[in-house]
Amino acid sequence: MAEQASPGVGRIRQNDIYVNGIHGRKPKVPTDHAELERRARKAMSERAWAYIAGGAGEGTTMTANRAALDRRVIVPRVLRDVSVRNTGIELFGDTLPAPVLFSPVGAGALVRRRADVLIGRAAAQLGVPYIFSNQGSAPMEDVAAEMDRIRPGSPRWFQLYWSVDEDLVDSFLARAKAMGASAIAVTLDTTMLGWRPQDLNLGSLPFARAEGIDQYTSDPTFRDIVARRLKAVVDKQKPEVTPGAIRTLVSIARNIPGPFLKNLTAPESMESVQTFLSIYSRPSLNWDDIAGLRERTDLPIVLKGILHPDDARQAIDTGVDGIIVSNHGGRQVDGSIGAVDALAAIAPVVDGRIKVLVDSGIHTGADVFKALALGADAACIGRPHMYGLAIDGADGARDVVTNIIAELDLTLGLSGHTAVTDLDRSALSEV
Template sequence: MSSVAPEDPAAAVRGIGRQVQSDIYRAGIGGAKPVVPVEPAVLERFARKAMSAEAFAYVAGGAGSEHTMAANRAAFDRWQVWPRPLRDVSERDLSVEFLGATRPTPLILAPLGVMEMVHRDADIAVARAAASLGLPSVLSNQASVAMEQVVDAAPAGPRMFQLYWSSSDELNASLLQRAEQLGCEAVVITLDTHLLGWRTRDLDLGYLPFTRGLGIAQYTSDPVFAGLVRERAATGGPAASVRITPKTIAAGVSIARKGAALTGTGLRESLRSPLPRAAVETFLDVFSTPAIAWEDIARAREWTKLPIILKGIVHPDDAIRALDAGADGIWISNHGGRQIDRSVPTLEVLPTIADRIAGRVPIVFDSGVRSGADAAIALALGATEVALGRPYAYGLAIAGEEGVAAVIRHVLAELDISLGLAGLTAVADLDRGALREVVAAPGR
């Protein structure tokens, strides 16, 4: 599959609903099935078979008893699309305005970390698939591949960079400077991971990928981080005490392999070096800080000239405060239910936040989106862009780059068809008038 961005991205997705249906049904005459399952629950089930237990738990799991994940999905049940027939919908326009540019669709790929757990091609496959359809992707701060390598592999794709606010200002500045030099269009600062959520699936397995040296490629490729690692290794900073087992040895090999970027040597030499283990310990030290506050956001303006989008906004008052802090965009998210159990579902607050923001900055929405119909509802309730997360990871697990592209096409196809069946010809026409709210019966 080519990673070259289409010359006319809007043309590449025009009529995508009928095109995807036609392709699938025509191929079906010869017995072929879609590259990945179309139905979201089946997609997840197939992905689970393709992934290790640890990988599936990390991607699919949420915080606590996963009430937030369920609430995110249930919130969509409050809304129904209200079809209006006998309107000419032969031509439909999926484009939106976002960050000063016309985008061919309102879909972007959310940043997902540690994709090497899902597929060997990891972030490169994701970026190529997004570029093939003209979609922006967000380079994860917890990527498995350094941002420079991803951009080399998919140079034409629009991209943003996600920053997890580290306890090291020098590291934050270095990461943002690299992103700016690589042509990223914006910085997405994730606000809701200043503490790691209580993720029961991962805890039951005793598995955090970062302790194996996975998902830290942005760090090990960074000169500031490399300096912090050398300093730790030289001073003999404290290291975690672990029992030696076959799994411990396997983890050590994984860490050494990932740490080769720091040692500049092969696996054998890296195994002997203190740097790979020091890299993991340094990462665990600096990954995040619970001390981050609103006043700190101003420092990001000193580190980059790129537009800043604040991700992890759920309360309407915080949306206004983000504007006061100079944010160029708001990203409504509860981290896909991965941080707080029994958190407020994002779709419940989207209309209120959209009303409060009143179009002053774009709104990105995620958490619970599984289909094109979901995207249509979020757009009608005030989202500018809808971010897709777990579904594309499942496509990656099943069929790599081709699987990611197929998931994107399925979501866009359903959005396109839903738009036309609602009697609308443009995403810009989606508003609350296109929906009917389901009112719960008294006492429920």
């Protein structure tokens, strides 16, 4: 694997910012998380902020995610030659410049129209994977095409929400293979939506407005399901007409494929939303389903949402290729274990037999360093890149992750290390 040439990506990024500063130009995207979050909130609508930044219940799992990172402190070593550093890794056949991925975030259209295309562009510019959201705001084929336009063969994964309709699952798997996915990330922790007060207090469910269902409305199998449901309806109850209902219908008409005016009156528009809400996820999902997935795809299978060591053992026994230690960014279960605390317990159990990734609460390059030292092969970035997207579109999403990678590189060297793959628990202490 090629090494990152001195002075390293961190110093290059610093120098670029400081040179621009000589000319009076400040970064559009803040380089610290607190200011990034503050600016993003100002840039987002109330509904967008509630959905992207909100958590389950009282938000204690989001607090636990940060507490788990803060309890681990880096113990730098000195007088080591760190003039050349290597932040690269290999992951499922892809050579990556850094152990960082863009996490899937649903309903990105709340932040920017066709958000997934913009995020894909950002990821392709950096050469790191984007895990396409199953609840995305653009068809996966459009995102893949944009990534290949920027960098042919850009790494990308697909996040699978396991529908109650098995034909739709197979269709998503086939499309993911066709558009060049390197892996399938099966989300396990959202077989039903968690209790999310920020959305509930606004009565805001993006999917009810057709925001974030583009993978479905672009799918031929899903469209067939909608058509069958329409034929089966004999006596449909007349909907209540209110100003809010009219605004929802307008949103649906804008987000469903096809001419806006036609969508306003087409029965398929509302039925597409109703169909999505009734079939998007299956609460009965179990280990037998995961075991059978190997017969349905030859792509690497990664299970997203593992938090217990016994589930990690079961994943290995089931024959999957990797796991993502995740509590969905604190959006599903209030009072859950912090993701990095879970990682600390799970990594020794896995012991290198399958790939281990982590998300939830990862904000900075120092956070990524800690996750790698605790045994993760890579870290996934969620809310921060969405904050960058809100502030400055694709460039903002790219710059946020660029800054995280730059800080990782500097933290690596300043702590006395030269390769991310060599990090282990000796680099940390717990307070």
